[in-house]
Amino acid sequence: MSTFEDKLRAIILADTIKEKKSRQKKISISLAVSFASICLILIFSLPPEPKDTFDDPVKAYEEIEKSFAYIAEQIEKSFDIIQKEEEKPVEKIKNILK
Amino acid sequence: MTYEEFDREWISLGDSLLRVAIGLLGSRQDAEDAVQDLFIKLWRQRESLSVINNPQAYATRVLKNQCIDRIRTSRQTSSLPDEIPGFEAIDSPVENHEDILRTAKAILKLPTNQRKVLEMRLLEGLSYDEISQRTGLTKLSLRVLLSRARMTLKMKI
Numbered sequence: 001m002s003t004f005e006d007k008l009r010a011i012i013l014a015d016t017i018k019e020k021k022s023r024q025k026k027i028s029i030s031l032a033v034s035f036a037s038i039c040l041i042l043i044f045s046l047p048p049e050p051k052d053t054f055d056d057p058v059k060a061y062e063e064i065e066k067s068f069a070y071i072a073e074q075i076e077k078s079f080d081i082i083q084k085e086e087e088k089p090v091e092k093i094k095n096i097l098k
Numbered sequence: 099m100t101y102e103e104f105d106r107e108w109i110s111l112g113d114s115l116l117r118v119a120i121g122l123l124g125s126r127q128d129a130e131d132a133v134q135d136l137f138i139k140l141w142r143q144r145e146s147l148s149v150i151n152n153p154q155a156y157a158t159r160v161l162k163n164q165c166i167d168r169i170r171t172s173r174q175t176s177s178l179p180d181e182i183p184g185f186e187a188i189d190s191p192v193e194n195h196e197d198i199l200r201t202a203k204a205i206l207k208l209p210t211n212q213r214k215v216l217e218m219r220l221l222e223g224l225s226y227d228e229i230s231q232r233t234g235l236t237k238l239s240l241r242v243l244l245s246r247a248r249m250t251l252k253m254k255i
Contacts, residue, residue, distance in 0.1 A: 004116055007134070008133070010205040010206045011202045012141045012221065014202040015138050017220065
């Protein structure tokens, strides 16, 4: 037979589990939104198709370098977006707890 | 405020607060609901509780306000006394109250060792190493216990 204090401990544990679940849900939603945003950004900001440079190896190399630089830049942007989105629910929870 | 502090300073008041609530509401079930509501709110505001010098007095006054609100809501009358000023800060209803109660009931049905490990992990925020030191169980056994507890809760809620 559990005491009333045990019931209170169980209630608090239950509230913590619910809070954790809701936080995980918010983070998942934020990540999904971020991923969708990144996809949209990539789709709408793809550079024009480069001309075929296979005849000139130097130009081909330059194009590859440009492409890698572009991909690196986009990845960096994506990480920034994900980081911002991840911070949102944590900030909201902190505000509620204040 | 850590869970240990909360348990020592606030949860230990549970029985006396329950008696106060029974005196005001006249029904044990309503009184338990009121006290449980109060503790959910207190736990959610635990960071600001450390400034309260007299937890017993504070909790009793907030509980009395909650009980007055409950009686007022059930009778739909305004002839009851006003709330005690300065203690109305946490009188809004708890969201998902039924959901939390259902989960709590499932938690109470867990074997004691599973419940304790769940408390240490989730409420006290202890690592597997720390729980292992405290309980003498191996990390593998802890993981099995936690996994079983989570599975049981998942099925029941």
